[in-house]
Amino acid sequence: MGRRLPGVVLAAVAVAALAAGCAGAGSAGGADPDGEITVGLQFPPRAAYAFEADDGARLQSLGVAETLTTVDDQARPAPGLATSWEQTADPRTWRFVLRPGVTFHDGTPLTPDAVVTALGYVAGVTAPPRAIRDIGFSVAADGADAVLITTAAPDPIMPMRMSSGNLGILAPTAYSGGGQPQVLRTGTGPYVLDTVNGTDSAVLLRNDAYWGPKAGAARVTVRYLPDPQTRALGLQSGDLQFAEGLPGAAVEQVRSAGADVAEYPAARTVELLMSQSTLFGDVRLRQAVTAAIDRPTLAAQVLAGAAAPASELFGAAVPWGATTPPPGADLARAKALLAEAGHGPDRPLTARLWTFPNRPEMPVLATAIGSMLEQAGIRVELTVGDYAAQEPDLLAGRFDLFLNSRSYLSDYADAASTLTSDYTCGGSYNLEHYCSPAYDALIQRLAETSDTAQRQALFAEAARLLTTDAVGVMVVHPRNTAGSRGVTGFVPDPLGVRPILPSLTRSAT
Template sequence: MRSVRPRRWAACLLLTPLLTGTLSGCFAPADSSDPKADSTGGKRLRIALAFPPSESFSPYGADATLLSRLGVTEGLTKLDGNGAPAPALAESWTQEDARTWQFTLRDARFQDGTPLTGAAAATALTRAAQASPAPAALSGVSLTAEASGERRVRVTTATPDPALPLRLAGPSLAVLSPKAYGKQGAADPVGHATGPFTLTKVDGSTSAALDRFDDYWGGRAQAPGIDARFIADGTARANALRTGEEDVAEALPFAQAASLAKGTGREVPTARTTSLYLNTASGPFADPELRAAARAAIDTSVLAENVYEGYADPGQGIFGPALTWAAGKRQQPTGRASAAQPHGATVRLATYDNRPELPEVAQVLQQQLEKAGFKVTLTVRESSRVEGDALAGKFDAFIGARNTMLDTGDPVSVLASDYTCDGTYNMARLCDKNVDKAVAAADALADQDKRRDAAMAAEARILGTDAVVPLVHQRNILGVSTTVSGVLLDPYERTVVATGTRR
C-alpha cells in the first residue's frame, strides 16, 4: 500500500511557491538539546542522488540540475506551483518591447561576498549565451544582456521571445559571480553562486559536500550543510535510507516502495515522461513505415501496470497528466505512415540504469519488438556513458526519462530543443519541415493559453512522425527519513532542499 504524504504538506505546496523561505512555517521546531545540532538546532543533511555529475559541475549542461536541486544556484526567475514565472534573483520585470525585457534585481550577495549587480547578472547571461554546447534553455534563442543600472539588467533577444521569463528560470541559466568565469569560457560554481548552500568539496562522481551560506538573501538555512552521495543503483539508495546512512534518497525503485518504513516514501507526481526515441536519421528507423511498425508493437499499459507497479500512467503524449493544462488541449497525431513488416530488421536499443525501471522497460520493449518481427540488441549503461552516444546517433532506439518542464518550463521551448532540426537535445535526430513550422508558429505566440494550444498542435505533428513513442508518465518515489522535514516535493524536479529543510 502506498504511503500518503501528510495533509499539511499538500497545503504547503499548494499555497507556497517553490523555493521560498516561508516554507519554514510547515516544519517542526528544532530540538536545541541535541548536542550535534548547530545554533539553529539543525544537523547536516545526507542525501543520496541517482545521477552523478557528468560535466564537472558545469552550470550549463545536465549538472545544472544537480546544482539547483542541492540549493547551490539560482536564476533571475523560478517556476511557481502552476508553472508560471515567479521572482527569484529578480524581484520584478517589465517588457519594454517585443524583444527587450528589463529585470530589477533584489539585494543579494554571491557566496564569494561580491554583490549581485546588473553588471554581474549581464556577465552571467552573456557567458551562458556563449557557452558551447548551448544550454538547453537557450535552444533556438540568441540573447544579449547589459546592465541598465546598479540593480537592473536588460535582456534583448534576436527575435521576439514571449517565454523569456520562463526561460530564465532554467537551471542552466543560473547567475554566478564574475569571479566564476575562467579565460577558456569555463564557469566554476564552487563558492560563486547565490543559493542557500555553497559547494565546498567534490569527490569525482562519488560525493560532494556543501556548507550553509549564512548571507543568503532568503534567510539562513536551518541545516548547516549537506553531504551528497551519488548512488546509481536504486536498491542501494533505498537500503541506505533504511539503514539510516542517508536522510533523503531520490528516485527509489517502485518495487522498493512497499518495504519502506511507514511515512518515509513520498509519491511525487512529475512532468517526467519515459519515451522511446527512434533514430530518424540513419538505420532502420529512417524509414517512417518501420517507425510506425515499432510504435504499433508497443503496449504501454503493460509498462505502467507491471514495470511501474501502478506508479505511472500509460503514455498519452510528450506532455503528461501532471501538466493539467495539457489534457484538454491534446490533439490526435497527424500524418502517420502505415506500418510495414519488419522482416527481421536489426535494432540497436539502449538505455541507462540510473533510473532502475528503465532496464526492465527495455527488456519488455525488446520482447514486444521481437514479437513484431524486429531483431533487437540491447545496451544498458550508466547515463553519462550512454546519453552522448544516443545524441550522436550511435543507436537505432533509445529509452529515456525526460522531465519536459526541467529546462525552461515552456512547452514550446521543449519541443524546439528535442524535436526540431536545430534542437540541442534531439534524441530522435528528427528534422521535419512540418514539425519545425508548427513549433515556430507556437513560438510566435505571446498569450500563454494560445501558446499552449499551439504547442499541443505541434505535439500532434511530432507524434505523427513516430520519431518518439511516449511510454509512461512517471511518478517518483522520494525517500525521506522521519527525522527530516522541509524536503520539497517538486513536480519539475528542480529542487529538493531549501532554507527550511532540516533534521
C-alpha cells in the first residue's frame, strides 16, 4: 500500500521552514510588513476562548497562546516554549526545560511557576482537555528553568500531549481573578489578543517582543464567519484577505476574482460504519458492501474533487497515511459475496443507512452510496437525521449502516486515541462493535512505545488490519481549502497544529 506522496512531504517541510523563519520574511519582495489584514475563519470560540472548552486550540491557531511543544513536518514533537525534555529515572515523570528569554504579553517572564499555574488550572477543571484527562496529570517546578510533569502510570507520549492547543500557557495574571482565565494580553505568541467581540470578531496586534520570528502583519482583524459562502464572497469582494474552508462550488469563482486557493489534505475520514451487532457480523457481507462502493467516483464526481478516495483509515494528511487510491466498484464480487452469505434476488439484504446533515456533503454521499449498494442487490432505507437523536442507538450498535465523518487525530498528532476508542473491544466509541484480540494486542503495544517512527508504523499496521477485517468502508478523505487575496505567506498545515495567521503579510499596493 502506498505511503505519503513526495509532494505532501515537501509541503509539510515548507510548513516547518515557515515556522522557523518565514513569518518575518515577507518584508521584502513587494510585501508590506506594517500592513493590516482582515481574515475570515469558520470556527468561532465556543466559550469565550476557555481552554476547557477546546477554545485553547483557537488561541493557538491565531498565534496568541503557545504550548510547551509543537510538531515538526513528520508529526514528531518539536520545541515550543520548552526547548528539550526527557523521561526521568521515574518513568512516570518527564522533565521539560523552558525556553529562556520568553515574556508574556503583559511583560512578565515565562517561569516554571507560571507554567505550573497554567497547567495546574487546566488540569483542575471539571472536564480537563482530552490530552491530559484521566491520566493522573500533575506538574511541579524543578529549579529555575524546568518543570516536572508526572502521571499515574508511565506515559510514552507526554511530549506529544503537550502540543495540544488546549494546554496553552498564559501569564499568571490570567488566573488571578478566579474563574475563567483572562485571555487578553496574557499569551506569549507572535500576536497579542487585543480586543474581542464575542463570537463575531477579534483584533490581534503584532508582538514586537516575541522570542521568535515576528508576525507578518502589524494588525489582524479576525471575523468569525460560519457560513462558507459568506467567506467566499468576502474574498471575491476584497473585504477579506484570507479565508479558510471555502465551498467547493465557489473555488473557481474565488480564483477568477484574483485570489489564490490552496487545497490540502485534512486529517479526517468519511467512513461507512457497519454494525456487527445487527446485519454485518458476517465478514462476507462487509466485504460485499466494500466491493459495491466506487470510492474514486464518489471523490471525483459526487464531491467534485473536494476529497480524495480513501483506501484506509489514514490518508495523506499524516506521514503514515495511505495514498494509493482504492479500486473502483466490483459488482460481480459484491454479488458473489452476498450469494455466499445467503442473499440474492429471492432473499435480498435490506439495510438501514443513517447519516446527518451538519456537514453538507454527508446526505449527498449517502444518497450516492445507497444507489451503488442497490446496484449490487442491497436494498437501502436512507434516513438523514439529527446526530444527537441517533447517538444512543449508534453507541448501542442498534443500526445497520452509518455514514460518519471522523477526525482521526484528537488534540495532538498521535492516532492512539482514535484507534483505541473506535476499534478496541472496550472502546468508548466502538460503534460497529468490532472486537479482535489481535487488533487489541497491537494497540496495547502503543502503551510501551515512545519512539515516534515506531508508533507511526503501528498506526499504519492497525489501519491495514482494519481493512483486512472489513471494519467499515473508508470512503473519502476530505480536503481543506484556504484562499488568499492581497496577502502572501500562507502554507497549509494538514495536521492543524501550527498557527495559521503569523505567516501572512499584506502585499504592497
